[in-house]
Amino acid sequence: MSTARIADTDGTTDPMVPRLARIARRRRDGPQVWTLEIEAEDSAGAAFAPGQFNMLTAFGVGEVPISLSGDPAEPDRLVHTIRAVGPVSTALARLGPGETVGLRGPFGVGWPMAELAGHDVLIVAGGLGLAPLRPVLYRLLAERARYGKVVLLYGTRSPQEILFRREIESWRRRLDIDIEVTVDHALGDWHGHVGVVTTLIPRASFDPAHTVALVCGPEVMMRFAVAALRDAGLPDTALFLSMERNMKCAVGLCGHCQIGPVFACRDGPVFRFDRLRNVLAVKEI
Amino acid sequence: MEIEGLERILREHSFFAGLGDAFLALVSGCARNVRFEAGHYLFHEGEPANEFYLLRHGRVALELHAPGRGPITFQTLGEGEIVGVSWLIPPYRWAYDARALTLVRAIGVDAACLRQKCEADHDLGYEMMKRVTSVLIQRLQTTRLQILDVYGTHS
Numbered sequence: 373m374s375t376a377r378i379a380d381t382d383g384t385t386d387p388m389v390p391r392l393a394r395i396a397r398r399r400r401d402g403p404q405v406w407t408l409e410i411e412a413e414d415s416a417g418a419a420f421a422p423g424q425f426n427m428l429t430a431f432g433v434g435e436v437p438i439s440l441s442g443d444p445a446e447p448d449r450l451v452h453t454i455r456a457v458g459p460v461s462t463a464l465a466r467l468g469p470g471e472t473v474g475l476r477g478p479f480g481v482g483w484p485m486a487e488l489a490g491h492d493v494l495i496v497a498g499g500l501g502l503a504p505l506r507p508v509l510y511r512l513l514a515e516r517a518r519y520g521k522v523v524l525l526y527g528t529r530s531p532q533e534i535l536f537r538r539e540i541e542s543w544r545r546r547l548d549i550d551i552e553v554t555v556d557h558a559l560g561d562w563h564g565h566v567g568v569v570t571t572l573i574p575r576a577s578f579d580p581a582h583t584v585a586l587v588c589g590p591e592v593m594m595r596f597a598v599a600a601l602r603d604a605g606l607p608d609t610a611l612f613l614s615m616e617r618n619m620k621c622a623v624g625l626c627g628h629c630q631i632g633p634v635f636a637c638r639d640g641p642v643f644r645f646d647r648l649r650n651v652l653a654v655k656e657i
Numbered sequence: 658m659e660i661e662g663l664e665r666i667l668r669e670h671s672f673f674a675g676l677g678d679a680f681l682a683l684v685s686g687c688a689r690n691v692r693f694e695a696g697h698y699l700f701h702e703g704e705p706a707n708e709f710y711l712l713r714h715g716r717v718a719l720e721l722h723a724p725g726r727g728p729i730t731f732q733t734l735g736e737g738e739i740v741g742v743s744w745l746i747p748p749y750r751w752a753y754d755a756r757a758l759t760l761v762r763a764i765g766v767d768a769a770c771l772r773q774k775c776e777a778d779h780d781l782g783y784e785m786m787k788r789v790t791s792v793l794i795q796r797l798q799t800t801r802l803q804i805l806d807v808y809g810t811h812s
Contacts, residue, residue, distance in 0.1 A: 404810065455810070457810045498807065498808060499807070499808035500808075527808075528808055529806070529808040529809070533808065554733075556802075556803045556806070556808070557729065557730070557731065557803065558729070558730045559726070559727060559728070559729060559730070560720075560727055560728045560730070562730065563758060564733075565733045566718065566730040566731060566732055566733045567731075567732045567733060567799055567803075568799045568802040568803060570799065570802070571732075571799055575735065575737075589807070589808075590807040590808065592802065592805060592807050593802065593807045593808075596798070596802060
């Protein structure tokens with residue numbers, strides 16, 4: 373398991389107090405989806421591990437957890453991909469270059485990068501779930517020789533909603549990564565796969581005995597993806613999920629993001645599946 | 658192609674994985690090699706389910722036509738998969754269009770021929786029913802996920 377941990381409690385800063393940051397760049401990445409690159413006003417970068425998240429404040433509106441979606445090798449560029457669905461995310465997505473946001477983080481336990489070395493890596497992403505996995509892909513591709521086969525299976529709603537399309541096309545041109553993209557529905561002008569992302573799993577080429585799978589997307593999609601991965605022969609100890617919950621304090625104090633015995637903000641958001649196996653089936657959690 | 662060659666291909670196809678030699682011989686008696694160019698239809702909605710296909714190469718889109726929207730693809734299939742499951746269940750009629758997206762090479766199985774053999778030998782019929790039901794369940798589950806629209810803004 374990754375040892376990436378809360379990186380903010382050094383005794384001199386209060387993790388509950390936001391730093392000020394400015395929007396440096398804003399790019400539309402799909403219907404209602406925007407990618408914001410922000411820079412902290414104190415110029416201090418924030419090294420982060422793939423899979424960690426920041427708390428972003430739209431002043432006067434509220435604060436939300438947003439995964440880091442940029443390159444961990446460039447910690448000065450804090451990149452977040454946001455879907456405008458609620459009041460806070462909508463307010464954040466409307467901010468333009470030069471405008472100010474509040475920034476706390478990075479928080480949480482990220483993807484198990486150390487465990488991936490020497491293994492095949494199977495990434496299963498659904499919808500906006502590709503955003504927290506993009507830092508993993510940057511790292512894997514930057515250190516390509518350290519890993520076995522790398523496979524990305526990505527599913528989304530429609531061809532118009534494919535996230536990071538240009539980057540996916542660029543990665544596809546490499547000869548050292550297998551990428552399959554599928555959409556749930558398509559009209560006649562789409563020539564790729566159609567069907568849910570789980571249908572790509574039996575078709576993918578990987579050795580289940582030497583593969584670690586990283587899964588991120590809506591919880592229903594992850595449940596079915598896990599079932600397909602187990603059917604393919606992966607043990608529960610080789611499955612990692614990133615859980616989306618209602619993080620508030622982000623440091624394991626308030627309990628809003630509790631999943632049974634664990635807090636998503638402090639113990640996750642990335643969990644090895646065997647830690648969640650018994651609680652995922654509980655509808656009340 | 659000789660029957661022996663078809664039997665080998667059928668044995669290696671995932672739909673017939675684990676099927677005994679005697680049954681494979683019965684199935685191969687109803688089978689033939691087929692090829693569809695990109696853009697050609699394997700079958701159309703409403704037609705009798707006379708022949709189903711075990712894909713060996715290429716990709717096929719399953720489509721429904723909606724007025725004013727044209728063809729809507731709800732699933733694509735590839736190598737190792739089966740196109741058409743309505744052949745075993747009355748009224749033996751296709752419920753969608755199947756269009757080759759690329760050059761398709763497949764084994765076509767004469768459905769009426771195989772149904773007769775299933776009626777004559779219920780052990781073979783049960784084997785076919787288990788395999789078709791497994792495909793139907795998988796497709797039902799994926800359809801449920803599509804209906805849930807898990808990537809919608811409510812998720």
